[in-house]
Amino acid sequence: MTLNWNSPTPTASVPMPQPADTADGTGLGHIERGAGRVMVSEKAMINAQADVNQLLPLKYQWAWEKYLAGCNNHWMPTEVAMQADIALWKSTSGLTADERLMVSRNLGFFATSESLVANRHLTNPECRQYLLRQAFEEAIHCYAEGTEILTDSGFTDFRDLKSGDRVAQYTPEGTVEFTVPDQIIKDRYVGEMYRIANNSKYISCVTPHHRCVYRDVRQGNAIRIKTASQVSFHNHQIPVAGIKHTGRTQLTALERFRIAVQADGQVVTGPTYSGRIKGTMPVRFCLRKPRKKERLNKLLQELKLKFTATDRPNSTETVYYIPVPVDWNVTKDFNWVCLGDVSSRWADEFIAETAHWDGYTRTNKAIVYTSTNKDCIDKLQAVAHIAGRRCGIYPVNGDKTRSQAWQAYVCTDRKDFVSGRSVQKTTYQYDGYVYCVGVPSGMVVTRFEDCVTVSGNTHTFQYICESLGLDEGELFNMYREIPSITDKAAWALQYTQTFANPDFRTGTPAADQSFLRDLIAFYVIFEGMWFYTGFAQILSLGRRNKMIGVAEMYQYILRDESVHLNFGIDVINQIKIENPHLWTPDFQREVRQMFLEACELELGYSRDTMPNGFLGLNAQQCETYMHFIVNRRCQQLGMAPLFPQPANPFPWMSEIIDLQKEKNFFETRV
Structure with a gap:
């Protein structure tokens, strides 16, 4: 699920020219000077050029009404009081074991399923206007241009992801x-950064609503997340690296070679050394230091x-x-x-080996690696940060006799954080x-101007978890530890490819x-069924005056x-x-099969969250409600119902949906 207008990135505040078949974050495609006006009759849902500035006159009145409804319904999680929920959760007699299990696994699903499906393929301004509003509702929290994200090949600019x-x-x-991320976001932003x-x-x-991660040193270094506009890092730690447990643990002899x-060898190239005849390419070393000669001799022996x-006359240098x-x-x-x-064990060996050839160890045990190849410096920093070791990069200016170089300082004591004591926040205006x-965990490793940090991207559900003091590690790992949540996530990944x-x-x-097909999966199944x-x-807990703060947020x-x-x-x-030619009988059968699969997955989820059920709710009721909802969605899409018409087991859900923000269902019931 992606917000990606797929347009070139401007280096200044003025958007760069773009191809005619793409659109930028405002909905603008290529601007043809002197072109005729876009007529209302020329607007179309897909395969048409759009411009948000050509919103009026409206063609799709329903999209504009959805935009206005979204504006009227604005709310923030921090507006909701959580004191009663906290007291109830901490009380030994507040919730039953089955109720606690349901709450935890419910939050475990939703905490890693927040997503957005605003994209460049809808080509009319009314829909784009609504999608921009939805982007705000979903609390898009993003990084400035030039920010890189750590990938398995190293740090990659977001623009190249x-x-x-x-x-x-x-x-x-x-x-x-x-x-693999479940969404890639690229959006035009004008405002405070x-x-x-x-x-x-x-x-x-980062943008003001971006989720900043820190460790609360007063609470046993527990992970906390607050928005950039609210966070204070004073007396806290900012994580910048982590331990990677999976993967190979030992550096091979070939990798050491x-x-x-990279450090001291010369790969001989040219038409004479193509390797076509003997299948080999010559590599030369000119070494003076005994420790390097000893290490190379050992590697060559291991590699056979x-x-x-050849020792050069009147010199300590040996040519290999x-x-x-x-x-x-x-x-x-x-x-x-x-x-x-x-x-991480492999990474430790890699760092030590690079230091042997192109570095040294300082008295404080930090490893210093120097290279004129910035790409190698960048890769070493990336390796260090999966070894739980903070690594800084500093330029070494060149002169007439020395090339420009860089040094990487790698901590040796698993120091994976930056102290927040001297961290300051400033704001500036941004246009770009x-x-x-x-990602499922809600936290990623990024880099800006060679400085690495960990940032988060969750909001409402993280606020609930933090307020209740829940084990965030457990919740944010449920997507792979609870089978039904894993199955739903795997199924969903099939239908995010176009986005x-x-x-x-x-x-x-x-x-x-x-x-x-992907629109149906996202809007109808993800948001409209699951x-x-x-x-x-x-x-249902809120109706019984339990967890009313959490329930109020769920209501909104x-x-x-x-x-x-x-x-x-x-x-x-x-x-x-x-486009009536798209809605073929075969395509409709495929959609109905998707609905059936989604029902089975949701039933498994209901059984995992409520194996025993509790007062007012059980898995069988959720299955009946799912069948009721599926029939409603079929009707809305103009298809025959899938199931014999079941009664709605939760008629009170309709009342909640229709409430305005100023009213609270759990306070207005009679």
């Missing part, structure tokens, strides 16, 4: 894992490589000539390092694109159907999601009207 790339997510336990920095070269530039070649070593197999692909870089395949990704792929284009029947049963679980979210759902259904139906 591609669909399918694996990024580093940080967990509450302080570990790092690589995962926060610069968070200290005197020791720590810096991050590659490190040696033939070589010649080594034929290396071409298929080893030995180069003067670290591009061969894949962080996703290795563990902002970027982010969505996540910046190279995807509508314009052919197959592509248009793929886009329509979310509804999940909300009903918490709201449900109301917002209902608007999102209705907007999505209107979009889908309008696409059907304008």
Whole structure:
């Protein structure tokens, strides 16, 4: 699920020219000077050029009404009082064990399922206006241009991130894992930006609602998340690195040889040394230091490589000539390092080996690595940060006799944080694109101006978890530890490809159907089916005056999601009207099969969250409600019902959806 207008990034406040078939964050595509006006009759849901500034006169009145409804329904989680919920949760007699299990697993699902589906493929200004509003509701919290994210190939600029790339997510336990993000966000942003920095070269530039991660030293270094506008890092720690437990643990002899070649080797190239005849390429070393000669001799022995070593007259220098197999692909870089395949133990060995060839250890035990190759410095920093070791980069200015170089300072004592004492926040005005990704843990490893940090991207559900003092590590790992939540997440990933792929284009029947299918999966199933049963679980507690603060927030979210759902259904139906050739009998059968699969997955989730049930709620009722909801969605899409018409087991849900923000269902019931 992606917010990605797929347009070139401006280097100044003025947007760069763009191809005619793309759109930027405002909905503008390529601007043709002197072109005729866009007529109302020319507006279309897909495959049309759009411009938010050509909003009026309206063609899709329903989209504009959804936008106004979203504006009227604005709310913030911090407005909701949580004192009663906290007291109830801490009380030994407040909730039953089954109720606690349901609350925990319900939050575990929703905490990692917040997402946004505003994208460049809807090409009319009314819908784009609503999607911009939805972006605000979903609390887009993003990084400034120039920010990089850690991927398994190293730090990658957000502007260069591609669909399918694996990024580093940080967990509450302080570990790092690589995962494919469920959303890639790129949006135009004009407004206030926060610069968070200290005197020791720590810096991050983010939007006001961005979630900043810190460790609360007064609460046993528990992970906390607050918005950039609210956070204070004083007397706290900012995590910047994590431990990676999975992957290979030992550096191979060939990898050590590659490190040696990068530091002191010369890969001989040219037409004479193509390797076509002997299958080898020559590598040369000119070494003076005995420790380097000893290390190279040992590596060559382990690799069983033939070589010649010649001592130069009147010199301590030894020249090595080594034929290396071409298929080893030995180069003067670290591009061969894949962080996703290795563990922290491997990373420790890599750092030590690079220091042996191009570095040294200081008296404070810090390792200093120097190179004229900035890419190698960057890769070493990335390796250090999956070893739980803070690493700073500093330039070494060149002169007439020395090239520009860089030094990486690697902490040796697993120091994985920056002290928040000297961190200051300043604001500045920003006009450009902002970027982010969505990952299950809600926290990613990023870098700005060579400074690494961990940031979060959750909001409402994180606020609930923090207020109740829940184990965030447990909750944010449920997506892979609770089978039914894992199954739902895996199923959902099948239907995010068009949203996540910046190279995807509508314009052919197959592509248009793929886009329509994903819209149905997101709006109708994710938001219109799964979310509804999940909300009903918490709201049923609220009806019994339990967890009323959490239930009030769920009430507001449900109301917002209902608007999102209705907007999505209107979009889908309008696409059907304008493109009837897409709504074939075969396609409808495919949609109905998707609904059936979603029902089975939701039933498994209900059984996991409520294995025994409790007063007023059980898994069977949730299954009946799901069948009721599915029939409603079929009707809204113009299809026959899937199930014999069941009665609605939760009629009070309709009342909650219709409430205005000023009213609280749990206070106005009679």
